[in-house]
Amino acid sequence: MEAFHLLSRGGAKFDKQRFKSDVSLFTGNGTKESKCSTFAHAPEGELPPELDFFKYAQGGNTKRKVLDAEVDPKGKRRKVEDGSEDEEANGEQAGDDPPMPRHRVTTKGKNVPEHVETFDALRERYSLSSQLLQNLAHHGYKRPTGIQSYGIPILMEQRDLAAISPTGTGKTLSYLLPVMAALGTPAGSSKGDSGSGVRAVILAPTRELAHQIHNECLKLAQGRKWRIVLFSKATASTLVDKKVREKIDLIISTPLRLVASLQAGNLELDNVRHLVLDEADRMLDAEFMEQVQEVIAACTHPEVQKAVFSATLPANAEKVAMSMLRDPIRVVVGLKDTPLPLIAQSLTYVSDDQSKLPTLLQYLSQPYNPPVLVFVSSQPRANSLAEELVISGVANVDCLHAGMTKKEREDAISRMRRGDSWVMISTEVMARGMDFKGVREVINYDFPQSVQSYVHRIGRTGRAGREGKAITYFTNQDAPFLKTIANVLLQSGSTVPEWILKLPKPSKMKRREMGKIKRAEAVNNARRIGRGDAIKRREMIAGSKRRKEKEQQRKEKQAAASPSGDDADGES
């Protein structure tokens, strides 16, 4: 603690030996089993007073806004309770899932189909193959979540849908089930009556998310002969053969990949009947917009059903989304742009960028629930923070950003899924959609750039009814945006020190100015987190190269020993 105290003042040397012993103490006993029983216990309590702004405010009343449950039932708007009376879990692992929280559901639109209480009710109402229901049961889906019980009937009745539902509440299944139900006979089969070529397209903003959706898809598709393709460079190259493309039933892809194939003339989407945009607001960002429009334009079938899903949907994005849809129904579960109350959120003051590393090291020197997901604002910062943590002796540090190779990214994800990663440093690439069941702690090392980013980042925890914890570091430079995020905490039932709420809302001019300063500093700091130096960095890189080579050799040996390839997550 003393060492940390000195460190936090900046100049003092870090007592690495001592710190290491702390770390090994914690790494030695199986931290995976250690339960974080008291979320109320904030790490800020451990901070030296000069870093602990909470302390000044504590004792005073922290304010908690009571959620307003009333919404004016205007026009066609309906207000209903999430059907699940039974406190049954909806997660993917059968048995030990906590109950899903109940949310209010509001629907808007013409002739909204009645929601269902159970998956069996779907079977009674629509022709749903028993295989599909069997697969659901087999993978531990028991009762539909709010978005599933409302969204699935809407999509089953061929309606367009804009669905807004909090992170970790089962949006993926909400669109996959109806799409799979509609696929019917596999493409190219002699009995087929639905024309030839791809019949469904699902777009996601990152490769990792597309991959995850593909995996979910394969679970549901067990026992059926559909060709479900996770689109990549490799699969795209097989499409040169027209016979191959005609046999594809469903494509899951990132937009640009798909556009590239369209422009190369290696793909037709004229028989697509279902188009889903996951993380819709992200997909309708300026940078993705054009690509998405191109995909939409290529889906020329007159009966193409479109659906958009997200946990957040800012007004302008919603406008764009609604204008794309035909006679749409809008479903909102819970409160838009609001995290789950299950996630215990807190804000930690760290004065400036240099103070972040010691604060994080201090945090990781105490027992925590791995894996912890740490978000930073840029790729170089992700690299250097990961290096710093390794140098400081933190165990099982991983890093993931889009500057890494495909294989590096895939490896990082599988380490994460296996539970081998204890501290995962990542950029926005991981902020949306990724579902790691074990993540119970998220740290925003760098302040999020928007409310949407905040909501999605912390939504990596608190999934499928589990509890989670989210800590956000803020510096003096983040002050102009602090209040906005503080309000999000309040909305979702977390507490915020009163002094933050009393901050005046800075004028637009001021925010712009501060933003400029912040950006300039970010550039300066981009390649320097804490006290790293070039030599250490070179050693690190050399070390990781050696490790990679060894791993490669081991894999080659393995491959030689067992000729059967792994097609667990391959492209079908």
Added chain:
DNA sequence: AAAAAAC
């Protein structure tokens, strides 16, 4: 408002 991500 800006970075990241998409190929």
